[in-house]
Amino acid sequence: MRTRQIVLASRPLGMPTADNLRFEEKVIEDLKDGEVLLKSWFISVDPYMRGRMNESKSYAKPYQVDEPFRGSIVARVVESKSKLFSADDLVVGDLPWMTYITTSAENLRKIDPVIAHPGYYLGILGMPGLTAFFGMKDIGKPRAGETVVVSGAAGAVGLVAGQIALLNGCKVTGITGSDEKCKMLKSEFGFNEVINYKTEKNIRKALRAVCTDGVDIYFDNVGGDITMGAIDNLNFHSRIIVCGQISQYNNTRFSMVPDILPRVLTRSILIKGFIVRNYGDRYDEGYAWLTEKVKSSELKYKQTIVKGFDKLPETFLGLFSGINQGKLMVEAE
């Protein structure tokens, strides 16, 4: 049996292009005991994958040249030689970008499409949801009445982070990159204020205008100038949750910015970088909470689904221009 796969053709310097990825065909070997044959259905594209295209070790292991990209994939079990799963089960796991995959049944998680659309398990009920949950709850510790700002607010993580703050009684401002997304954040997700960073030149002033009590929590998905504007508005004892820095991932060197540490000192600011894997022993707690809130409709979500395995490279690259509303993924079949 043959499968198609997408491998890293070459490492990008700066912004990646479709040429850095290559489609291949290869033969899948017969299943061994404990393995399953999967057919990919929804394939997640995530900003952190950019870091894995570099040679240097970041928090995730680098992709190897001529080896497949990998990430979260929702797949259907075609054949099983494992007691854990049967044919037609839906599973999610960290898997290679292939149309058909043979893999050990371990480290796969069965999902329930009755609770939510299968794509949700790549988003609010997957790593992005857990990321928002642990970042906001464990680092941000939002208290009722506090002012919260979320950058990348209409993205896979930002949508959840903002809603968690709203559920905690905070006043939430979302920063995003189009008027359409701004409208969505207010009308569909209940954000109190929104800022379109592509049309608003001075983020510092724009935030000052809407966050009249200053900012207590800044949930950062983007970094760069937007973040510098947010930091200027931070209150005493405020917290910066450093969850993503997508504006910086394609830089070949660190941007020069105003030194933030003098302000960190005078305002007793907490800054914490994290990756969801730091909370690996608490995933069940996060999944349980998120699932309950999705079931009760206290948390809503949004997905942008691009059809066709062939579209994976361009969809991944689209993350860096913000083509997505909510979680971005490719539907393989």
Next chain:
Amino acid sequence: MRTRQIVLASRPLGMPTADNLRFEEKVIEDLKDGEVLLKSWFISVDPYMRGRMNESKSYAKPYQVDEPFRGSIVARVVESKSKLFSADDLVVGDLPWMTYITTSAENLRKIDPVIAHPGYYLGILGMPGLTAFFGMKDIGKPRAGETVVVSGAAGAVGLVAGQIALLNGCKVTGITGSDEKCKMLKSEFGFNEVINYKTEKNIRKALRAVCTDGVDIYFDNVGGDITMGAIDNLNFHSRIIVCGQISQYNNTRFSMVPDILPRVLTRSILIKGFIVRNYGDRYDEGYAWLTEKVKSSELKYKQTIVKGFDKLPETFLGLFSGINQGKLMVEAE
């Protein structure tokens, strides 16, 4: 009765000079009930006072023009109309820079010169000691075997912070500004490694050479280039304790530096700015621990004492060129 005092004559722009301070004489009024008349003995000069010379609110209230400087002072009670203190008691408190002071007896703390030199109550048994204690213990949380770097290591706070890390079984590198201080840190205080930042051009490389396992805790008293060099060596899950930024206090705008947040993200770094007052409800715990360790000689200390009330302005300014070994103060009588 007359007293001499030192007031803020004008607000500095950039590095302050002696002209920003002015000596005055004034008449002290008679004691009211609940007040004490004090004679200043040891007067603390501290880097944070620079911030109070600015008009803008930092974490401490700005000094007012034509009003006295103030800070921690060890004084002798000359006369008391309070039940709390008797003549000849030694006290420490936040007091104006005057040779004689009338003040409410509240908020003064009696000190015991048998336990330690009275100057220690401005240093290791005062705010700098508490600052090191809470910063290192509460934010740094040093674990045996970890690598700790302290900047401003030979200063009032740095000496204590480094020793606390040593008591916790860490490997400690001190960064300071002279070969003499380097020698002192190693021979008198047991620091494992030392770096003279005035002769060592590349702090990043110098730290890499001595911290072969990377850096787990960076206790920052200075900020600027030294801090950027330290950040390049930080490990996954490392902590930056932002206690001081003395290299930046005389800047008129924020320095431009490489953006640290992408590294904060990929290495799950914690950065926490703090001031000792954040721990106001736990001072007793800190005092008790520090006093015990001083009594048992597990913690040592160093003081630089300049004689003469007249020397206060130049001694204060000397902080910014690092004239001190350990705690810098003026002996008024």
